[in-house]
Amino acid sequence: MEQQKRIFSVSEINKYIKLLMDSDPLLTNLSIRGEITNFKAHYTGHLYFTLKDENATIKCVMFKGNAQFLKFKPADGMKVVIQGQISSFERDGVYQIYCKSMSPEGLGDLYLAYEQIKEKLSKEGLFDEAHKMKIPFLPQRVGVITSRTGAVIRDIINVSTRRYPNVNILLYPAAVQGVNVASTVVEGIQTFNKLDNVDVIIIARGGGSFEDLFGFNDEKIAREIYASHIPIVSAVGHETDFSICDFVADLRAPTPSAAAELVYPEYSEIVNRISVDKNRTVIAMKNYIGRKRQYVEKLKAAKLEKVPLDIISKYRMNIDSIISKSEATLRYNIEKYKTRCVRSIAKIDALSPLKTITRGYSVAENMQGKVIRKVSDVSKDEKIQITVSDGKINAIVD
Secondary structure, eight states: OOOOOOOHHHOOOOOHHHHHHOOOOOHSEEEEEEEEEEEEETOOOOEEEEEESSSOEEEEEOHHHHHHHHOOOOTEEEEEEEEEEEETTTTTEEEEEEEEEEEEEEOHHHHHHHHHHHHHHHHHTTTTTGGGGOOOOSSSSSEEEEEESSHHHHHHHHHHHHHHHHOEEEEEEESSSSSSHHHHHHHHHHHHHTTTTOOOEEEEOOOOOOHHGGGGHHHHHHHHHHHOOSOOEEEEOTTTTOOOHHHHEEEEEEEHHHHHHSSSSSSSHHHHHHHHHHHHHHHHHHHHHHHHHHHHHHHHHHOOOOHHHHEEEEEHHHHHEEEEEEHHHHHHHHHHHHHHHHHHHHHHHHHHHHHTTTTTOOEEEEEEEOOOOOOOGGGTTOOEEEEETTTEEEOOOO
């Protein structure tokens, strides 16, 4: 009868594998070269990251006791040489490197490209503070460029509506990872600038590895942000992640949620600030009026209030004197010109033909109104008019 094979538990197998690794002299003390990715510094002081080369990756952990002796700050993209032990994490059945020491060897290709783009754009002035625009207070509408389905847009909406009730957010769906990041983000910036329908733009993406965020280091995105006439907030990755997008944007937020907090103020804080400013204004105005009242009282006590009244009375008397002189001059001129007018009227009246007629003379005119001066001006049987002092006489020449 065939002997029954022993059946092992998962825990037993994981424990056996760990014992094998821990007893292997090669795995207990070795040096490995690779590029850091997915780096995370835990609040406890432990460091978690992945070491990779062109074909493979391996998880690594460096506990606080060893990490505190590092003379540099590890980051994604750095090429390093680590010394440590490969062992299995018995609970999960996965193996990783437990690092005892680490030294930098160089920078990875992506990190080198990042540094080159950063240096180039910095020299061109794209990062200068003088070019950055202020984020408007209480924007009427905010444009967000991010993934349609990710948690980022939900976080931004939740934080915004919690802080300020009247939010208006427009989403431009964009790729946040992969080869289409640059093209879709650039299209989003161009669209908002063309429509001019938002007051501020947020470019957002959640955390990730250096490679995941590398699309936001594209030079096209940087130049489009620089050319935008709408202020732009960059919220790419987490607080320790920096991209070219962060440097050229008008404002950098450590996280997408923080971007919403920077763009939308807390409603209660606004109300409180208005109330405080109102009280300060009222108090300041009361103090100002009180100081002026005290000043007036001091003037009264010094009997100086009479001085401006005396000055006003003096000018009032001068004005009355000027008015009296002006009225006298005007009356004199009126009488003088009135006398001249009477004389001129008398002369005109003396020369008037009507005046001559009243002395017994008359004027003869034909029916066309032409004055008859001699006999040859009329003909026999012609009708004429003779003007005398009290009317006209119709006559016929015979």
